[in-house]
Amino acid sequence: MNINGAAITGQVRGQPITGTIESGNIEATVRFGSQMTINLRGHVRGRRIKGTATIVEQKLTLDWSARQEPQRMSAPRIHIFEPSRFHHFFRSDVAPVLRVRPGDTVETWSLDACGSDSRGVRRTIGGNPLTGPFFIEGAVPGDTLEIRLTRLKLNRDTAISSSVMTNKAIDPSYIEQRGRLADKDIAWRLDRENGFAFLDKPTKLLKSCRVKLAPMLGCVGVAPSDGMKLGSVHLGEFGGNLDYRDLGEGVTVYLPVFVPGAFLFVGDGHAAQGDGELLSNGLETSMAITFRVGLKRDAGPASPRLENSSHFMASGIGGSLEEALRRATTNLSRWLEKIYGFDPIEVSCVLGTSMTYDIAEIVNPSFHVVAKVSKTDLAAMTGDPVKSHGPGDRAVPPRFPANS
Amino acid sequence: MNINGAAITGQVRGQPITGTIESGNIEATVRFGSQMTINLRGHVRGRRIKGTATIVEQKLTLDWSARQEPQRMSAPRIHIFEPSRFHHFFRSDVAPVLRVRPGDTVETWSLDACGSDSRGVRRTIGGNPLTGPFFIEGAVPGDTLEIRLTRLKLNRDTAISSSVMTNKAIDPSYIEQRGRLADKDIAWRLDRENGFAFLDKPTKLLKSCRVKLAPMLGCVGVAPSDGMKLGSVHLGEFGGNLDYRDLGEGVTVYLPVFVPGAFLFVGDGHAAQGDGELLSNGLETSMAITFRVGLKRDAGPASPRLENSSHFMASGIGGSLEEALRRATTNLSRWLEKIYGFDPIEVSCVLGTSMTYDIAEIVNPSFHVVAKVSKTDLAAMTGDPVKSHGPGDRAVPPRFPANS
Amino acid sequence: MNINGAAITGQVRGQPITGTIESGNIEATVRFGSQMTINLRGHVRGRRIKGTATIVEQKLTLDWSARQEPQRMSAPRIHIFEPSRFHHFFRSDVAPVLRVRPGDTVETWSLDACGSDSRGVRRTIGGNPLTGPFFIEGAVPGDTLEIRLTRLKLNRDTAISSSVMTNKAIDPSYIEQRGRLADKDIAWRLDRENGFAFLDKPTKLLKSCRVKLAPMLGCVGVAPSDGMKLGSVHLGEFGGNLDYRDLGEGVTVYLPVFVPGAFLFVGDGHAAQGDGELLSNGLETSMAITFRVGLKRDAGPASPRLENSSHFMASGIGGSLEEALRRATTNLSRWLEKIYGFDPIEVSCVLGTSMTYDIAEIVNPSFHVVAKVSKTDLAAMTGDPVKSHGPGDRAVPPRFPANS
């Protein structure tokens, strides 16, 4: 919100706020459609505001506090961050390891999914240990966080994967025929110079097995909505264990912010991964990571969005592939409507001729489908040069007691 | 585990443990198949054991502590518990409100889903506020908790529901035709004496609308696995927001224990609810609840099971209806195999002729399907009188870094 | 349509028709919304009309013929029909075995699913051989056919079932563990007098296995839309292999008519069946069948509906359980809106408190879910006595080149 002398105007989570400020005393009202009105009263002390918030319809009065956002004075900084403790949850109830301002860059690294670092030393238990949380200064619920992966480099010469394709990818009759297989770890050697992975102990038929390296991050996520604490195999509107092969160097990830400071975590580097993450993992390895952080005030996407030099990519995450696909298409539609001003017929024309889907992964607690469209195709359809992007728009659903 | 003089034998999470104890010093080994061996070393001090646990394969050494289970001396107790604070998460990182021994009974009550009590007084924000957590003495991961709902009584004369059927239950073409409808709350009057609910402001066509009361609890759950903290609309193998119309008085719910003490929560009473919980809620109301707690040592179900005088009921919870159905059928199959000793052909014969499915709810973050079979039908098939039950058996899957 | 002297008014498939008739020459126009206009020209000769139909928008002219519907003169008849040939498809390109007028009753019988009759004699190959097709006089596309099963009686003392539960009902991990099982036929003895089925060769654990008899028809269907010919394991809006345990004596099945004469088939009797038809079949046996036929002119359901003395039941058939469920709820909603005049809020209130789902079968090429509501509950909600029913209403979707 903007505090302009005596009058307050602006938005709180995309809803209009109006009110007055006098001698440091604030009175203001936020209306969420016809369903909820919140009266705010408070007092400014320095850069902090304290007071009460009354939800009128529910006759509930709560404590309320806010902090005036500092003006950025200083130039963007580069933080070199050496992690020493690791987390296995997306959460906001632990101390941040670093406070980062929008515009700043962080150079850090992540363990592999089993907990080992770039020298192969075990640093914690397995299961996607995460680096972070990074506290993003000024981020509040309703904002959109931008994480630009400016650099993603393999930092050792080995990786590990499973050896058996998930039962979720194959027919019951094939499971019956195949029987139960021991899922032994497979060791890979990484030839970082030439960009290939090799089986450490190849079978006869895969004697010279060579897989192209395509480093990516499995996990990029913020603290989930509503104060939840979710294990680092989970994914959702907060991002998380996205396991998408195009989440590599040069990509910008847009995530909604659910708690003040966002609480950003990264980890689970893969040297390479196919569609669907069929082995339940990729070529798991440690990773050197550099990312730059940005922040947008307008209400952002309801689900992760990604962008690189060639594509707009919108995530759909759901309990079934069809739910994930519906969410992905809707996420991309709303994004293009925001960027280009398309109406539903125009967005149908663009997606119907030019959209493709990727099935990112099928093995985590939720399915992940990505709907994407190339910027070249968009330029050919709109006659515009490649459009400058934005995180887009979302209709924030009211959060009332539902599903009870 | 049983500590018998010098030799230790027994089970830890269903796995054999062997070792020795001498002068209070313990050395023991637990083997989880061929995949994991844990060496335990420790020292007994009073009823506490402290020491280290080394995961051999991973060369990881962790702190380890345990507590000798007290012998039950006293008779079962009845606890009258008046809640004053309420929770909106299934979690284990808060202080329990009460410590309960297996065999004990708890008399308590729950708010309605919007946070109001039996006098209609708002006590907290909405969204399924929960009563608890109850710490179950002696419960450890791998155990099965039994919650027998000995009494479930409506304690006020009003209920609230939504008014619009979920979009998840209807065709897209019907959504298009229906358009967007404002979902206003509907008020119900409860005639507890005669067992009916009435619309407070009936429409002309539903002028004498009368719905049979069938009180049930929407939420019965323990703290989830792996230390997660999940909002009280969630459900899973830990139970939670099950929203099943047969979870009423007289039912016993079996839940796996994931943390020491189990951390049991109850809440979200419904005066009545149809299949699927189509309105995203039932007739939401406060409730007087009495339950008795039991505990079984053998590895229990991987998902909730329910039993009453007439039926065995097995939950399946998943991201799609088909996944939920597969889990429900599997859960019931494994249970009957455990109780009756059936082989796969016999269990096929029983389920193929006598099982029915209920679609408990489709509106929460996961789908819930119940597979059930009547005890009368089972008696007619086996020639046995109605079998004494048990929580059943489960193959505990190893918890390694997967899905990374 | 009604031909009233010079002016023609009425409906064709629910669309208005207007025109004139003079000296036996007909000129008329039917409008399907704004999308299609059909000009009809023709000449009446006796009770037949012949001429051309021009689809204006597509500049297509086709031959067109119609037959004036005979006035019913005679009293309803009872046909005793002894089948000698059997069909393995729902189709309209074979000669009907019998012409039946609305109001008439047919007494006939069906083979078991393997092709054997009431004396156990093999009469044709297996795979749901069907009795029929019965040509219903006067039935035209857009009508609703009523089939009332006035009698359904077992006519022999044996039945056959499979022995292994379908892989579609269980978890992949359970399939892995169970391995591949030979699916041998299981023989059952039927004690028709006392109403129980017994295993012919019981296992020790199922030594006195006794299953309650509940005879039903697996297959009731008409020729499918658009001239298709579908194997008798298929089901869809035309009915077909519905495999629903409540499709027994006393039920009325409502089916849309897709071809002149409807071409009704019946077969696939089950002495008993659980939910989901887990064994891929029920207790398969031959059956004595008596049904009465009715016909309604108003556009009927888009999918099968069933009614008996206690319930309204609406089928949803789809490629996934969720699609089937959405179609079932929508089908029941539209039906109740038609019968009672409910608006979407009222129908939400009724279904949200009183509807239940049955999972009829999961093993056929499509899933079948039934949404149902009891007439007693409806009477209690509306204050009316049990409502006289009707096949309901449907919005006939235009059949244009789509999905190409």
Add this chain to the structure above:
Amino acid sequence: MNINGAAITGQVRGQPITGTIESGNIEATVRFGSQMTINLRGHVRGRRIKGTATIVEQKLTLDWSARQEPQRMSAPRIHIFEPSRFHHFFRSDVAPVLRVRPGDTVETWSLDACGSDSRGVRRTIGGNPLTGPFFIEGAVPGDTLEIRLTRLKLNRDTAISSSVMTNKAIDPSYIEQRGRLADKDIAWRLDRENGFAFLDKPTKLLKSCRVKLAPMLGCVGVAPSDGMKLGSVHLGEFGGNLDYRDLGEGVTVYLPVFVPGAFLFVGDGHAAQGDGELLSNGLETSMAITFRVGLKRDAGPASPRLENSSHFMASGIGGSLEEALRRATTNLSRWLEKIYGFDPIEVSCVLGTSMTYDIAEIVNPSFHVVAKVSKTDLAAMTGDPVKSHGPGDRAVPPRFPANS
């Protein structure tokens, strides 16, 4: 089968046949595992064999005839086929339009999905009119048909598409918000020289809308199994309305043969199409088609497979996206196992690192997912040059009375 003097050996649908031939009299037995034995008796007259086939277990005797396969004498022919009648079903109960020998090439053309030809003249009603059926000499059930699209050329300058994205691709909340939209046809101009399509009446925002041409066939299919007759919007193991954007020039399609002669149909050309066929169609247009036919004797794929110079592609077709995905992965796994001799671990390694999925279409009666792997990646993994392919192997499931 091979008739070698007095002794008969060989295979019938992959099952061993043994017998004798003497003075033109044949006696032979085919065994389908332990489940079915067929005794054949017959007499050779010229190149025809007639007689009886007795299914021993079922005591059923049927007429049986066969035709000795002609030795190929002549060189492969090129047939120029001008279609005059068109079909709207995949079926085998109509006269073939042309008899084609394996090795022969057919030059023909198809109407657009609305029934218009290369000059825009309406030739039949819409709904994917098909060119064919082509009778493939010598094709019998169990064979694999190869259709190599040697040439696929646009033959006019216009195309038509729908204008509204399918409700199946988007969230219910987006449907609610979007409301019902009239789905008007959109006209496209095709600039065949430069390879682009343009909107005939562009909106302001899509003023210079240019879509890259990528001609493909929506429909390539044979007569379905079991004598069914399916509308030309259907797809399945017989191929059909596959609507996959990579089914273009240079691809070879492998289809199982279900009836003697296969009865091949082609049609439904698209000038371009995005993933999922979101508009329920592509840029629909007429097409000039040249294909070469091949035939393999060994039991082929259970579902369509495709191959071009760069990829192996395996179709999965099912009622849900997950079923389609499971079938696609399984189809590709079995194919690579056949071509390369991989074991399940090796195929897991290849697919887990190198497979990608395409979501071909989501709007037809079944979902279509394609699992594919590039030949370059396979060469890098196996150390072999690009492998010569084959249609692969399938385990033919027994076709007994099931799903009754």
